[in-house]
Amino acid sequence: xxxxxLPALLIALAGTAVAAAPAAAAISAxxxxxxxDELRITSTDATTTVPVSGTATGGTTGxxxxxxxxxxxxxxxxxxxxxxxxxxGFTGTAKVADLRGPCVLRAVPAGFAPSIDAAGAFTGPLxxxxxxxxxxTGDVTxxxxxxxxxxxxxxxxxxxxxxxxxxxxxxxxxxxxxxxxPVFSGGGWIGASTxxxxxxxxxxxxxxxxxxxxxxxxxxxxxxxxRTTTRDPGGTVTTVETNPLLRCSAGSVPTDxxxxxxxxxxxxxxxxxxxxxxxxxxxxxxxxxATDGRPHRLSVHLGQTTLVAVGVTPALRFGWIPGDTLSxxxxxxxxxxxxxxxxxxxxxxxxxxxDDDPVYAQGAVTFDRPPASVRITAPNDLLVRFPDMTxxxxxxxxxxxxxxxxxxxxxxxxxRAAAIEDAAVKPVVxxxxxxxxxxxxxxxxxxxxxxxxxxxxxxxxxxxxxxxVSSTGRFSVPVPMxxxxxxxxxxxxxxxxNITTATLKLTYRxxxxxxxxxxxxxxxxxxxxxxxxxxxxxxxxxxxRLTASRPAGGRIRAGACVAPTPALRRQGARVxxxxxKLATIVExxxxxxxxxxxxxxxxxxxxxxxxxxxxxxxTDYANNVSKARTHDTTLRAALPG
Numbered sequence: 001x002x003x004x005x006l007p008a009l010l011i012a013l014a015g016t017a018v019a020a021a022p023a024a025a026a027i028s029a030x031x032x033x034x035x036x037d038e039l040r041i042t043s044t045d046a047t048t049t050v051p052v053s054g055t056a057t058g059g060t061t062g063x064x065x066x067x068x069x070x071x072x073x074x075x076x077x078x079x080x081x082x083x084x085x086x087x088x089g090f091t092g093t094a095k096v097a098d099l100r101g102p103c104v105l106r107a108v109p110a111g112f113a114p115s116i117d118a119a120g121a122f123t124g125p126l127x128x129x130x131x132x133x134x135x136x137t138g139d140v141t142x143x144x145x146x147x148x149x150x151x152x153x154x155x156x157x158x159x160x161x162x163x164x165x166x167x168x169x170x171x172x173x174x175x176x177x178x179x180x181x182p183v184f185s186g187g188g189w190i191g192a193s194t195x196x197x198x199x200x201x202x203x204x205x206x207x208x209x210x211x212x213x214x215x216x217x218x219x220x221x222x223x224x225x226x227r228t229t230t231r232d233p234g235g236t237v238t239t240v241e242t243n244p245l246l247r248c249s250a251g252s253v254p255t256d257x258x259x260x261x262x263x264x265x266x267x268x269x270x271x272x273x274x275x276x277x278x279x280x281x282x283x284x285x286x287x288x289x290a291t292d293g294r295p296h297r298l299s300v301h302l303g304q305t306t307l308v309a310v311g312v313t314p315a316l317r318f319g320w321i322p323g324d325t326l327s328x329x330x331x332x333x334x335x336x337x338x339x340x341x342x343x344x345x346x347x348x349x350x351x352x353x354x355d356d357d358p359v360y361a362q363g364a365v366t367f368d369r370p371p372a373s374v375r376i377t378a379p380n381d382l383l384v385r386f387p388d389m390t391x392x393x394x395x396x397x398x399x400x401x402x403x404x405x406x407x408x409x410x411x412x413x414x415x416r417a418a419a420i421e422d423a424a425v426k427p428v429v430x431x432x433x434x435x436x437x438x439x440x441x442x443x444x445x446x447x448x449x450x451x452x453x454x455x456x457x458x459x460x461x462x463x464x465x466x467x468x469v470s471s472t473g474r475f476s477v478p479v480p481m482x483x484x485x486x487x488x489x490x491x492x493x494x495x496x497x498n499i500t501t502a503t504l505k506l507t508y509r510x511x512x513x514x515x516x517x518x519x520x521x522x523x524x525x526x527x528x529x530x531x532x533x534x535x536x537x538x539x540x541x542x543x544x545r546l547t548a549s550r551p552a553g554g555r556i557r558a559g560a561c562v563a564p565t566p567a568l569r570r571q572g573a574r575v576x577x578x579x580x581k582l583a584t585i586v587e588x589x590x591x592x593x594x595x596x597x598x599x600x601x602x603x604x605x606x607x608x609x610x611x612x613x614x615x616x617x618x619t620d621y622a623n624n625v626s627k628a629r630t631h632d633t634t635l636r637a638a639l640p641g
Contacts, residue, residue, distance in 0.1 A: 027059035027084070027109040032067075032124030035105075040128045041096055048097040052080065054107055054124070059084050064110065067094045069103035069127060082107065099129040153279035153406045157239050168282055168363070168404055183349045183363040185305045188271070188284050188402050201299040202245055202265040209243035209269055221246065221262035235277030243269045244291070266292035267391055269399075280406045281416075286399035288391045296391045300399055304365060304382040306347045312360075313379050315351035319344035319417065320370075326410065327351065331378040337371040337385075341454055342421040345374075345382070346413055356409045364417040368401040368424035419496065422455025427492035429460070429502040439507045440481060447504065448476045453494040462490045481508035483540075484621045509622040515539030516616050516629045528609055528638045531599040534616070536629065537592065542620040544589040546596050549579035549613045579613055589618070609637045 032054040041048060052067055063084045068076035077099060082092030090107060105124040112122070155168050168184040198206040210225045227241040245265045250258035272285040288298050306314045315326040320338035328351045337343060343366070350360035367384070375383040391397045403420045407413040431449040434440060451460050452473040460467045462477040467490075469475050479488055488504040519536040526532040534546060554561040554576045555568040561576035562568075583602040598614075599607060612635050618626040 027063065027065065028057050029121035030054060030056040030065065030090075030107045030123075032105055032107050035125055035127070037125040038128060039125055049080075049093045049095050051091070052082065052094045052105070052107070053089070053091045056084055056088050056090060056107065057121075059088070059109065061086050065090055065107040066110070066112075067092065067105060068108055068112075069094075069096070069099055069105050071103040076106075077103065079105070096127060096129055099127065102126055102128045155275045155279050155282055157273050157275075168406060183306070183347060183361050183406055184365070184404055187282075187304055187365060187404055188286070188302045197301075199301045199303065200245060200269065202247065202267050203297050204299075205247050205265070207245040207247050207265050207267070209245060219259065219261055221249075221264070223262070223264065237275040239273045239275075241271050241273075243271075245269050245288075264291070265296070266290060266294060267296050267298065270396075282404040284402045284404075286401070287396050288389075288399055289396045290391050290393055293393050295393045297388055298391050298397065298399070299388045301383050301385045302400070302402070304345070304384055306349075306380045306382070312350045313352075315348040316376075316382075317346040318374070319346060319364075328379055329376045331376055331381075333376040335374040335376070337373050340370060342424045343367050343370050344417040344421060345384075346410070346417070348410065355411075361406055361408060362410055362413050363404060363406045364413045366403045366405075366417050366420045366424070368403075418455060422453070422494055423496035423498065425454045425494075426498040427451060427453040427457060427494045427500040429490045429492045429500050431488075431490070431502065431504045434504075434506060437505055437507075439509050441509060441511060442481070443508070443510070444478050444480050445506065445508075446476060447479045447488055448474065449490065449502075450474055451490070451492045453492070453498075455495050458493045458495050458497075460490065460492045463488050481506065483508055483510065510620070511622070511624065513624040514542050514618040514620045514626045516618050516626045519614070519616055519629045519631045521614075521631065521633060525636060526599070526612070526633055527636045528607060529600045530638075531597050534596045534598060534614055534631075536594050536616055538589055538594050538618050539626070540591045540618070540620055541589065542618045544585070544587050544594060544596065545617045545619070546585040546598065547615045548582040548584075548598055548602065549615065550582060551577050551611050551613065552580050554578035582607070582612070607635055609635050611635075 032052060034053045035050050039050065041050065056065065061084055065082050065084060066078060067080040067082070069079050070076045079096055079099070080092050080094040082090040084090050094105060103126070105127050106122045107124065108122050153168070168182065168187065198208055200207045200209070210223060223244040223246065225241060225243045227239060229237065229239045231237050245267045246262040247265050248259035249261045249263055268289045268291050270287045270289065272287075274283040274285070276282070286300070286302075288296075290296055306316065313328050316329050317324050317326045318335060320343050321335070326346060326348050344364050346362070346364045348360065348362045350357070353360035355362075367386075369386065371384045372387045373385045375385070377383055386400055389397050389399070401424065405413060405416045405420070407416060429449065429451045431447065433448045434445060447462060449462075450473045451457060451467075451469050457469060460469055460475060462475065463479045465477060467475045467477045484507065486506045486508055488506065490502045490504075492500045492502075515537075516539070517537045519534070522533045522535055538544070553564060555564045555573035556562075556576050557568060557573060561578040563578070564573075583598065585596055585598065587596070601607070612633055614631045614633065615628055616630075617628050
């Protein structure tokens with residue numbers, strides 16, 4: 001992978017011998033008043049300059065001040081000069097196009113060294129240069145180098161195939177006016193996994209993004225990558241790169257001679273890199289999309305390089321291994337991945353440095369899905385292998401989300417990684433009792449279950465009521481039931497604001513029959529040719545069944561009153577009164593006062609005078625049937641006229 005950073009013209013000033021100016025005329029202090037503090041400049045390959053002005057104490061008119069931009073102790077970059085004017089002022093320009101990393105701009109006299117400025121007499125603004133340099137041709141780094149430099153940390157984003165992060169680190173300590181060594185380099189790079197397989201395989205065959213197609217860019221079938229970079233008003237920088245995954249015509253392990261052309265695998269790899277405004281958090285979202293309308297099997301091994309400084313060995317800690325501590329690791333070591341959840345690898349840029357070292361920073365990379373295994377290929381290189389996945393014929397497969405954080409202390413790295421892990425996983429809520437779809441027979445049901453989150457729950461509500469969760473994640477809540485279908489909803493919120501909703505469907509079926517009371521007619525005298533209203537009180541809502549019948553003679557047969565027959569008469573069967581149904585009305589009714597209209601015709605025929613029995617029942621939602629209420633009345637003849 002390519003690790004070289006763009007060079008800057010560095011001038012080592014410590015110990016430089018200069019001719020001392022007369023004591024009375026020596027410049028003892030200066031303040032750069034323009035540009036303003038924390039100036040942000042977007043640099044291009046062309047020359048970029050900014051006007052510089054300020055005031056100095058001491059010195060003589062015409063004396064030269066050099067503009068130096070200090071990024072490390074004792075080391076600075078010369079960016080311009082000015083001469084002192086009458087009254088102690090100075091103006092000039094500073095060339096900042098070649099600056100890399102934040103630095104403090106100072107106007108200093110000849111012979112100046114940081115060691116003689118213990119009192120901080122030479123002051124100036126912080127300058128932050130943001131540079132973007134595009135490379136479209138060349139070797140395996142076909143693609144681009146994209147730098148977006150923030151004041152707290154610097155992040156370089158390289159082509160997906162060359163590396164993931166060219167560099168992530170270079171903290172700037174405003175108090176100490178120094179910056180640190182890089183922490184991450186090549187985070188998430190795609191290259192060679194082993195001697196005979198690439199980092200990415202599609203359908204079991206080695207595949208390469210454009211920038212890793214190293215067998216000759218002139219071969220046919222080489223497709224280009226695309227990328228866009230945007231910055232929102234808040235300072236967040238987002239780069240989206242898409243790479244067609246290619247394979248060689250020769251097969252899985254090609255040689256330059258055998259690989260006569262590149263073949264599109266039908267899968268496009270997409271990486272979105274999001275750099276926070278202060279540069280201390282970088283998120284890489286990897287996804288894969290099918291471009292040929294067919295599903296594919298995808299295998300991804302991502303490389304993680306933890307340091308680029310020569311001669312320095314980092315310390316690593318694997319967060320899913322109980323009791324693991326920051327320590328150096330031997331190349332060739334194999335580690336198993338966690339069984340579930342996100343996974344974090346912690347790094348200290350220099351294993352020999354103390355915590356909160358001003359030069360060697362620390363950090364962590366958190367994956368939102370657990371890797372299957374990790375191979376330590378060298379003390380500063382890791383190969384993180386993820387389980388194979390299926391890229392659907394339509395849509396996209398989320399491969400992995402890698403989040404890099406840069407900190408000064410191990411404790412801060414742990415806190416920030418824990419927050420990222422928490423944000424990556426939603427709470428889990430399950431119901432234990434009653435079983436889903438159960439029929440319950442009581443008006444209040446105790447609902448039990450479990451709720452948990454990797455970073456801790458902020459709240460849990462069940463049926464709209466806050467619920468307590470025990471240390472083992474259990475909850476138990478009494479929930480009132482409504483008659484019929486019920487849906488109990490549990491809402492869990494974790495400390496990162498993730499929300500999980502679970503539902504439990506129950507049916508409440510009571511065993512109490514509804515009641516029917518106060519049955520009467522309005523008007524109380526029912527006459528032929530006129531309707532009448534049947535009124536009663538229903539104890540609960542349900543289905544009304546109103547039956548109108550006429551009494552008629554009958555005979556007892558098998559315990560029932562039936563229509564008389566000659567045979568029953570000859571047998572001397574006992575005489576009885578039976579009721580012949582005239583009409584039945586079945587309608588839903590609410591609880592409370594009920595009114596139903598009957599007559600003056602039933603079945604298209606006008607009722608004749610005579611005795612009529614009205615019978616009413618109510619059936620509730622649980623099919624409980626009320627005791628029947630009857631009302632005997634007489635349908636009287638119509639009044640004359």
